[in-house]
Each structure stands twice: as structure tokens, then as C-alpha cells.
Amino acid sequence: MNWTLEVVVVPVSDVDRAKAFYADQLGFHVDHDTRASEDFRVVQLTPPGSGCSIVIGTGVAPEMAPGSLKGLQLVVPDIRKARAELAHRGVDVGEVQVLGESRTPTLDPLDNVGFLFFNDPDGNAWAVQQISARGR
Numbered sequence: 670m671n672w673t674l675e676v677v678v679v680p681v682s683d684v685d686r687a688k689a690f691y692a693d694q695l696g697f698h699v700d701h702d703t704r705a706s707e708d709f710r711v712v713q714l715t716p717p718g719s720g721c722s723i724v725i726g727t728g729v730a731p732e733m734a735p736g737s738l739k740g741l742q743l744v745v746p747d748i749r750k751a752r753a754e755l756a757h758r759g760v761d762v763g764e765v766q767v768l769g770e771s772r773t774p775t776l777d778p779l780d781n782v783g784f785l786f787f788n789d790p791d792g793n794a795w796a797v798q799q800i801s802a803r804g805r
Contacts, residue, residue, distance in 0.1 A: 736792030748799035
């Protein structure tokens with residue numbers, strides 16, 4: 670049986686500000702924006718090429734404090750290109766960091782060990798890792 674992770678709830682304080690950040694600055698696709706009442710709104714966004722989406726909203730996860738989610742991770746084939754795109758879109762993104770030693774000498778030396786980091790407007794922390802080829 671396959672078990673797929675499809676949605677991660679990201680706690681935010683301002684849904685419209687967060688939606689603009691994820692859609693306009695990160696380039697996530699807005700799958701839907703549903704308001705069932707004044708106290709319940711769900712916005713689902715998906716990173717390009719991802720099988721997993723994020724959900725932000727009002728009344729979605731009241732027990733989670735805005736900005737409390739840490740360790741979300743995206744994977745890209747080219748970390749330098751990803752950093753340039755994020756910076757161009759106005760994201761306050763850190764420099765590329767090498768965390769560890771590459772064990773794939775025939776590939777780009779940043780594969781698996783190249784990372785960059787940024788936060789959303791509430792302080793939810795994201796990492797981006799370069800993986801351009803995966804072993805089978």
C-alpha cells in the first residue's frame with residue numbers, strides 16, 4: 670500500500686498576505702480559496718511540480734501558532750537558479766550553504782548538500798535542497 674503525503678497545514682496570521690507570498694513570490698499554484706464562513710477559510714497552494722500542497726487559512730488549525738512550523742523543505746535540481754529566482758521575486762533568501770560533504774563526485778558538488786533557507790512573513794521556516802539526480 671502506498672502512503673502519500675498530500676497536504677501540510679502552515680499556520681499564518683494573515684491569510685491574504687500569506688497567499689500573496691506563496692503565490693506571487695514563491696510561485697505556488699493556488700488550487701482553491703474557499704470561505705465557508707467568516708471564521709473558516711481554506712487556501713490550498715501547490716509548489717510547481719510537487720505532489721504535496723500546503724494549506725493556509727482561518728480556523729484550519731487554531732492550536733498552531735502562526736510562524737511555529739519549522740523544517741519545511743523543498744527540493745530543486747539547481748540551487749543557484751532557485752536562489753536567483755527567489756531573490757528576483759523579492760524573497761529574503763539566504764546564501765547557498767553547503768551542509769556536509771558531497772558523496773557524488775560525478776555530479777554537481779552541491780547535489781544533496783546544497784541548501785538555502787528563508788522564512789514566510791510569519792516566520793515559518795523553509796529549506797531548499799538541491800537534488801538533481803536520484804539513485805534508483
